[in-house]
Amino acid sequence: MESTNMSLQNSDGPNIKQSKVHEAERKSSTKRVSSNTSSSPASSNESSSSEMEVQSSDMDVCQVYANSSSSGYSGMQSSSSDTGKSREDISDDNDDCIPLINGSITLSLMEAKLWYKFLEVGTEMIINRTGRRMFPYVEFSLRGVDPVGLYDVIFDIIPASSKSFKFLNNKWIPIGRKEEEYKNYPFKHPDSPRIGSEWMTRKISFEKVKLSNKPGTKAGIFTLHTLQKYLVRISIVKHERDDELSVVEFPIRATTFIAVTAYNNRDVTKLKINSNPYSKGFRFPMKRLKNHAFEQLDAKEQRMVTLEDPLKSSVYGHLKKEIPAFPQCPLDLSTNKD
DNA sequence: TCCACTATCACTTTTGAAGCGC
């Protein structure tokens, strides 16, 4: 097991300070830590008193749904430990979300069905130099916090495996040890701090978080290594009296993904195109190919195509000889490979 | 030769300023 060092990027509030937290402890319950209100943002960069260390989880490549102990939910077919309901039941009751229970506090991940569709095929997230948004993004609701208590909500990305991976024979397989992690700063929700009642009456979204492969980027951009596996962790930080902070953490296994610079798995690409509004332009590839192919024709061919009946000899018709039809309905969200 | 990575493309959605009427 290895550990990652992290500091809360916190220019306008107290820094969290705590010593090493072991996996079992991390999963179990609330931790009480002391705050350091005098720390400056610069000081949080150093591995001194303002640093929070946690142990990374160490998942095998096959354990895509795992972690029942911290989430109260151990997989698509299992039951929620506290309610006895299946995941499908929970989704129907609560707008498609996964309840992650830690003590009395419940965090419900929205768009759970979408996350699990991606998890089923092996979620890949594009990273680049400027930073690429996550899709699906992390959005959740919160229950069980003190309505009058003051809370920060913090987004973080942690390693999900000690291995690096390679895409071979249409699946991800572990190959050797992963590289040492870049130093990332947990991202505090811009609305923090707020009282519990305000957090509980709204959805909490981190849709603008970006992923990069270039170190030294700004807040809200996480620097990751390609071909390594990560997952999202949400921390709920309560401001107690006497400058103390209580931290409850929710590592969300459903968000496990592999960082890539280009998609490897066609199923992931299809899911992204069909789910992400920004990718609508790719849902009807013939339209794009039609324009592209027209530009590639020489002048004589372009003129012939333009002058003749477009229904009889369109570029589309020309293309049909060259390019096989899109193999599946562009709007089909099914992950059924049959 | 392979493959991870980058820049660029064509497309869509989002955002914010400007204009207008009440």
Place this chain on the structure above:
DNA sequence: AGCGCTTCAAAAGTGATAGTGG
């Protein structure tokens, strides 16, 4: 002057793809 609505261009997002370099 202030407000609400519409319009429109710019910005920002997407995956595809060709080229680069280790």
